[in-house]
Amino acid sequence: MGQGRLRLVVGAVALVCLSLGARAVQLSVADDARYGTFSTEAFASERVDAAERVTGRGAIVSADGQRLAASLDAGKVVATPYQIEDPEAVAKSLAETLGDEAGSADEIEEKLTGAGKGASRGYSVVAEGVEPETAREVTELGLTGISVAPDEVRAYPNGPLASQLIGYLGTDQAYGGVEARYDEVLKGGQDVELTLDTAVQRELEVALNETAETYEGKSALGLVMRVEDGAIVALAHTPGYDNNQFAEAPEEVKRDRILTDPYEPGSTFKAFTMAAALEEGAVSEQDTFMVADSMPVxxxxxxxxxxxxxxxxxxxxxxxxxxxxxxxQVAQSLGGERLVENIKRFGFGEETGVDLWGENAGIVPPFEEWSGSSIGNIPIGQGLTVTPLQLASGYAALVNGGLRVTPHVASNADTGEPGRRVMSEKTSSIVKGMLQTVVDEGTGHFAQIPGYTVAGKTGTAQKVDPETGRYGDEYVTSFIGFAPAQDPEYLTLIVVDEPQKAIWGEVVAAPAFQNVMGFTLGYYNVPPDRESTKNDAPTPDPVLAPDAKKEDSIR
Structure with a gap:
């Protein structure tokens, strides 16, 4: 048998092996025509059966069975340069068959002659991630010195959905998210099942996009967490990006800012100050304070x-x-030293232990480093930094009876022993009741959800101007809440950075919370705990709210 025919047979066998490993290769990769010929939406929604997968990188799968990342069977076109007698003609044939995937005919010719980057006289990769049908066409060309080997290409069926959380698999390594954290597991062919649900994730992403657009925010982020154990049901950022176009996305949008970017939380932090004072016996529910509208500190x-x-x-x-x-005034009754001790007990100033890389611990100034004005800003959530994930984790402990939780995204994540107690069940119950009044009668009333008791806290925190080092005129606006109020199952955090049309947590963030939490409670069939009637007043228009307030002002 001649060498040309032998190579043709070898190439055909390789392609058969490639095809035998294929599933129904049905996958929709949004806005990426490269994978269109072997992709349909059906693939993303197919339930994953571990027994079906025996080779290749494992898939990342949502709690509702959707493939969020999967490796598709493809082909790799390889050249043996010294066997190619007419590189120019071969390059022209390959360019016509491969299209733009492998570059121009001139670029391919460089690879065939060993002149291209990374090429050698004995081996040169012409194209990777080639669609099976195209790979078959290359084999059928019967070009001496050209072969097709089995390959895989990583695809993200849901396009931009949860991209920062999922991470990206490059040709050299995994970048961020679940792809990086569980790289060894995935490389071993095992699937990673997440606690994330795609329906809740989509609801959260829509709410963040609409809120950022309506109020002209620089960015927005949010998460939904199960209160009992810290399981992350949804985690989203806007602006986002599509992992299928990872190289084109700006670097700043690729970070999972919920765990990497600390900020001053503002009034959402006041609940921890109140909990600390109650737990330590510095104040009681019945104590009263004469509260002026300003005070020097x-x-x-x-x-x-x-x-x-x-x-x-x-x-x-x-x-x-x-x-x-x-x-x-409450914090002064407690004292700064005991306040710091309690803040640290909730996990602020240290990593939460989430099963993702890149977590920032935030900054809680030690009491011995406090200035004279620290007692005037730290109790109201300024002068210290937390990540959104830390804030959510702290709130989970605040309202689940006082037990720390370890946030996690993998359903089988090792979260260690049950969380240690950080405060009594009695204090937890009192604080939940207080936070319910915030929604029922106070600044959080746009977070009300018909049929449910809801509790939470608004926040509108001034940002430090990087040029002056002083608090400026830009704000981070937020709302964090949970439901049902006295027996919470889920909490939701919404954060909007630098909104321009309004800056108050009540107006900007609370309505987005209402949409996401209302959907989550219904989606998981959480029983209503409050009677609703047709006489209930309609939800007010947040844009026109006459009593909306900016809560934190340090001048």
Whole structure:
């Protein structure tokens, strides 16, 4: 048998092996025609059977059985340069068959002659990730010195859905997210099943996109977490990107900012100050404070969000109206040293232990490094930094009876022993009740969901101007809440960076929370715990809210 015929047979056998390994290769890769001929949406929704997979990189699969990342069978076109007698003619034939995948005929000719980057006289890769049908056509050309070997290409069937969480598999390594964290597991051919649900994820992404667009926010992010154990049901950012076009995406949008980018949380942090004071016995539910609309603390003046006459408020009233001055008075009753101890107990200032790489621990200034004004900003969530993931994890412990949770995205993640207790069940119950009044009667009323008790906290935190080092005129706006209020199953966090048309957590973030949490409760069939009637008042228009407030102001 001649060498040409032998190579043709070898190439055909390789292609048969490639084809035998194929599934129904039905996958929809949004906006990527490269994979269109062997892709349909059916592939993404097929339930994954571990017994079907025996080779290749494992898939990343959502809790509802959707493939979020999968390796597709493809071909690799390989050249043996010294066997090619007419590189120019062969390059022209390959260019016509492969199209743009392998470059121009001139670029291919460089590879065939061993002149291309990474090429050698004995072996040169002409094209990788070639569609099976195209690979078959290359084999049928019968070109001396050209063969087709089995290959895989990583595809992301749902396009931009949860891209930062999923991560990306490059030709050299895995970049970020689940692809990087569970690289060894996936390389071993095992699938990784996530706690993320695609229906909730889509709802969250839509809410973030609409909110950022409506209020002209620089960016937005959010997550949905199971309160009991820290399982992440949805995690999203906007702007996002599509892992199928990873190289074209700006670097700044590829970070999973929920765990990598700490920020000053503002008023959402006040619940921890209140919990610490109650747990330590520094204040009680019945204690009252004379709360003015401003107070000097060292060299700064702390203001409430609105001018008001001095008012007598208990701790619940202070949270309900998000009073900065009242929160600082509570913190002064506790003392800075004990406040820091309690803040650290909730896990702030350290990594949460989430099963993803790149987590930032945030900064909680040690008490010995406090300035005179620290007691005036740290209790209201300024002067320290937390990641959105830390805040959600802390709230889970705050409202689940006082037990720390370890956030996780893999369903079989090793989260260690049950979380340690950080406060009593009694304090947890009291704080839940206080946060419910925030939604029922206070600054969070746009978060109300018909049929359910809802609790949570708004936040509108000033950002530090990087040029002056002082608080400026841009804000991070947020809402974090949970439901049902006294027996919570899920919590949702919404954060919008630098909104321009409004800056108040009540107006910008709470309605997005309402949409996402309302969907989540219904989707998981959480029983309603509050009677709703046809006489219920309609949800107010947040854009026109007359009493919307910016809560945190340090001047």
């Amino acid at each position: 060292a060299d700064v003046v702390i203001k409430d969000s609105e001018v008001h006459a001095p008012e007598i408020l208990n701790p619940a009233g202070i949270l309900q109206h998000s009073r900065n001055v009242g929160t600082i």
